[in-house]
Amino acid sequence: MIIPTINVFWMSLFKWGGLSNNKKFVGLNNFIILFKDEKFIKSFQNTLFLIVFVSIVTLVLAIALAAILIRKDIKFNNFFRIVFYLPNILSVVVISAIFSAILDPNQGIINATLALFKLENWQRMWLGDPKTVVWCIAIAMIWQAVGYYMVMYMSAMSSVPESLYEAADLEGASKIHQFFSITLPLVWGTVRTTLTFFIISCINLSFLFVKVMTSGGPDGASESALGYMYKQAYGNSSYGYGMAIGVVIFLFSFGLSLIISKITEREVIEY
Template sequence: MKKRSRGKGLFVTLSVLPALVLFIIFMVIPTINVFWMSLFKWGGLTNNKKFVGLNNFKILFQDMNFVRSLKNTLFLIVIVTIVTLVLAIALAAILSRDDIKFKNFFRIIFYLPNILSVVVISAIFSAILDANTGIVNATLGFFNLENFQRMWLGDQKAVIWCIAIAMIWQAVGYYMVMYMAGMSSIPKSLYEAADLEGASKSYQFFNITLPLVWNTVRTTLTFFIISSINLSFLFVKVMTSGGPDGSSEVLLSYMYKQAYSNSAYGYGMAIGVVIFLFSFGLSLVINKCTKRDTIQF
């Protein structure tokens, strides 16, 4: 028995070891390096490093451009997350019903944006929102609403909303499919019993469907918040490059510019540390706030 136990333990160790080594090399060590480099004033291309301690962080929170990028990131996290998950859950609930015609067609249509790359989606929305040839201004002009026409990606107030809409369009279908998978596992007998009791569809949704897929919602909520921080950089990079005048800058795009465009690598790594701590802390808060007893059937 002892030999068998040792053999099993050795097999598990050898199975886990490659993944653990890769995790340490590509995740742990780079993360530690980011924290270490944030303590230096360094351009990134020379050996001339100057240890400045926490001075980069002191400068950081006095930098109004950083504060603006933080506000934009928070805005996208809140708006994109709420709208995307609400739409995804609503569409999943509707398309999971047996009486919906052409539901497979609609599933494909809603999931299609997720197949496209972020670059393609950004190019599509850039064309749609173009001030001269875009369909948005053309439609407003057709209905004699010229007062509402504007340079959507050149307007400091409208640009962040345009990015949010593009991110929502890209993500809804993916999360809809995930929620549909969770809803498909709910026994039909629960809904049949609710129908016999005279419960409305909305009552069934909030008291049967949503509680039974809550673990899926909770998991995707954390995942989406973290991924939206990464995706916001890609959308901003392709659609606006942070413009106009930094109005659409987000944390990752501002970090990229400081580290690789402004030759302030140490300062950029300080922003990276803030992003890491912000993401980690936000994940803990979301997990704590959404925690509830598991409902089984």
């Protein structure tokens, strides 16, 4: 793992197609070009949006669903657990195909439903419209990940002693107050770990979803940073330039992990 990582940094200093023996050392020139590349900037903005929006919505929904389904008085809670977890066992290709079919402008269920309720003005080329395409990809990513993190939070919540909730009930605390005062602080270690893990995995997942659903279209409106790196390194025979993009993504991921770890750092609460 270490040697290929170092090799990426080294190759980013060359102008090279990736297959020939003709390597030209250009120093930091690839990075100078990179930060003036509007297509890269757009792809990085898309990735940043997906990281922020998908991470926040996914983890909030996962925590909320876990807090609801962990309660024993919820009917059919085992059924709902299976339903919410099911998308996680499907491959990204299958999920992308499902959402591509749902969002199809001619035969998709979204536009068909809008037509049924006489809302034709709301119909869109969902994956062909620069204004909606990234939002559609974000929804697919959220749908795929919520169940997995819900199960993780349910596992953490199940270890919280019932005596704490019983004492809170006697004191007259509401369920919402109990959640923020007891449940969330005691599972914060799990939340912190999963947040860091999901942010990093979101960078990789964005590449897969974009690759299958849109291939970066329309006109680069949904391109991800990793997707742009892949196209430059293996599609445009600009391997050195692609590795420069890889270095930026690596440093961004590493830096973001450190920031998230520091921001979410709390004193460990024991029980």
